[in-house]
Amino acid sequence: MTPHADTAARAASGPASAAAPGPSSAPGDTVVALEGITKRFGETVALDDASLTVARGEVVVLLGLSGSGKSTLLRHVDGLERPTSGTVRVLGREVTRLSGRALRELRSEVGFIFQQFELVPSLTVLENVLTGSLATVRGPRLGLWSYGRAAKVEALARLERVGLLDRAYQRADTLSGGQQQRVAIARALMQRPQVLLADEPVASLDPESSDQVMALIREIAADEGLTVICSLHQVDLALSWADRIVGLRHGQVVLDTETEGLSKAQVMEIYGRVATSTDQFEAIELELSAGGAGGAESGAGAAAGPAGAAPVAGDAVR
């Protein structure tokens, strides 16, 4: 994949402190490279020879219905899963060969945001954020007093960044879903990550909170020069949000395109490829090819009928 000019420019224009965290951090170099990943869970094939390369500073959205392998792919990047075959290289290291301390170090450089937030409900918001720094301290921690002042200051600053400083000492389960996801973002930032993975970060949120959370992730990614890989199932959200869209279907990469300058027809095709079931897809393809003679505009118009139902179908499957 060639470096994305727009992304590179954005990363460069970000704050100076954010741009150069490591030695191999020239904007545009490859940060994540998955090659021919196949993952089987018993009989089921979750990933089928999937490959993906992501450059530093890119914001990539994985698009697909539930069960298409998005989560499994993300978990491979963080070394939470091991591929049945294929190689995973992240930040210049081969994840499949790492274990113990080296693997934990890599994980600490990769933030992970979950669909269900995964905060400890009975702990305070601040303690939850502090758990993001566990990889840099040694030994078990329980309770606020067990973290140092410096870590607490940093955690509070992260909370301020996501706009929840005034909730620091509340129990995590007293917050709304959107607020909890923002705490989870602060926790991920606490790792000082270079890569941010987000697995359906807004699937459990209402539309308004969704917009807030997505905007926050995008903004922080730009400020800190983070590379983002985010899985979503809503095509419209992905289009408005991503530099690049990667479509997954039955564990295979069926689409890999940059979002800038997409024509309407191409957008419709994306709906067809990733957000509908097979028979719907074939129907759209037929209409697209039939309408192709009359020009791209009319083709898109003709496809609008079945495609309009596509996002709904995606929701229903979830």
Add this chain to the structure above:
Amino acid sequence: MSVVAERPRTTGAPLAPAAAPPRRRVSPERVAAGLTLLGLLVASLLALRSVDIDPARMLQSWSNAERFLGRVGAIEFPPLGELLQLTALTLGLVICGTLLAAVLSVPVAVLAASNTTPGPAWRAAARFVTVLARAVPDVVLAMVFVLLFTLGTLPGILAIGLHSVGMISKLFADAIEQIDEGPRTAVRAAGGTRLQQFTAGVLPQVLPSWVATVLHRNDINLRGSVILGYVGVVGLGMQMSFAFKSLQYGLGLGYALVIFVLCVVMEIVSSSVRAAMLGIAPTGRGLGDRVVRRATRRRGARGQEAAAPETAGSAAGSTRASGAAVGEPTRASGAAAGEPTRASGVPSARVEAALRRPWDRARRRSVTWGWAAVAVVVASVLVCDIAWSDLLTVWGGVPAVAVQFWPPSFGSYEASTMIAAMGETISIALAATLLTVGGSLLVGSLAARNVAPSPGVRSGMRLLLVGIRGVPEVILAIVLIVVTGLGTQAGTLALALGGVGLLGKLIADSFEEVAPGPERALTATGASRTQVYASATLPQGTRALIGHTFYMLDTNLRAATLLGIVGAGGVGYYLLNASQGSNYATVTAIVLMILVTVLAVEGLAIWMRRVFR
């Protein structure tokens, strides 16, 4: 018109299915389980006859009771100073023992839980320890430790501690297995070690249930401390046993009354601790939970109001101090957005201010309870006046004692006598369980909201159950022995009566939890109240009923082995005799018999629960 003619019902021809429906296939395992259940029922009926419970004799014993009460005279109490000292000693001993178990149970539970164990071998070993600890009665442990340490509180603490490990670590392991794996995965994804995953992702989730279990166990141990007194563990129980042995019935009953009150007070305290410290609503079945629920109901509404909007006070400069959840987060800290968040710089004033945790309600509460807990622990340890050096010197005496206990032998007793005694114990347990099930079905059903004919009946029955639960079974047995004389009758009645308190409550709860749909459907067809009960409520509650009944049998069997110690029949009598006569080989033999029986019943219960799931 023609429509009416077409209706088949008007033709008068009986409806019959075209073909016989396929027969339901029953697995052989279910048949075997059903037969076992039937066998147990028959055995229980036979047992009921063998333990000599018949109404005529019970009436006769009523006159015994009158005579007895005349003999007792007034209930006496020891001098107040002595009483207070004994009470403190008993409480301290029980708390220390429970604490020991609480600490020991953490590693055992971690090894025993499927999601935290390092390997299957560790897990099997830990499960074995759990089962063994539960199967060996604390009285037997106390006998051994009394022999080793002779004086002081250590025998009691160790006996309670080692025995309680079984229950606490089992429930704790279950809680660990039921956690939400999400937070733990999050810590793992952030690069946390296995230990960090446990302390940051697992422990905070299970801590409340661990504390609740420990408190619950503490209640049980306080009840059990009575019987420990009979084998030489210091405290109220020991004084009571002395009083009864020297035929000072008034004084003995005085001690019994004090213990009863202590148990009730302890339940109220532990229930309110659970409610206040953990934020767990007191939904339990005990008397304590009830009292606390009543007391906090009025406060509840006010408390919630106050707790909700409390935010970090020092950060109140924020525009969102009102706490409305809608928030426009992304721009809120616009000034901070450009600021380096890499913590290298100087923290902003708001962060600096937020570093100091405000003394809000939650913090005041947790700090208060924390220090109170520390104070109780320190006081308990001090009161017990533990001879720590004994823990080091005792090992020298172990070989000599061990030799006395091994090999097991029945000594001067005939093997047939002992087997008959064990059979008597099993009879007591079976008969008591049968009586309990009968009584509980009646009381428990009437205590269920969806069965009771009126709310008044329901509350009356619930209150009755709570009242029964408040009395320690051992006290019940002792009083019954005094009234009806030594023997299996007293033991059976004590267990049966005590059991109704527990099983009745469990049955009532299970019945209230059945799906209401079928009941409504039957009511809608015009079925009577009893028909609805028999055809909708009971069938849905049967599975739970079988599970609870086996739990009851399990509990009764353990209790029945011990009731003999106070003279209520069965093998316990010989156990106490053997220990007091220093026939330790016989103690070992009896304990092995008890172990085998208890484990067999437990295995049976596990199998039944699996088959009828």
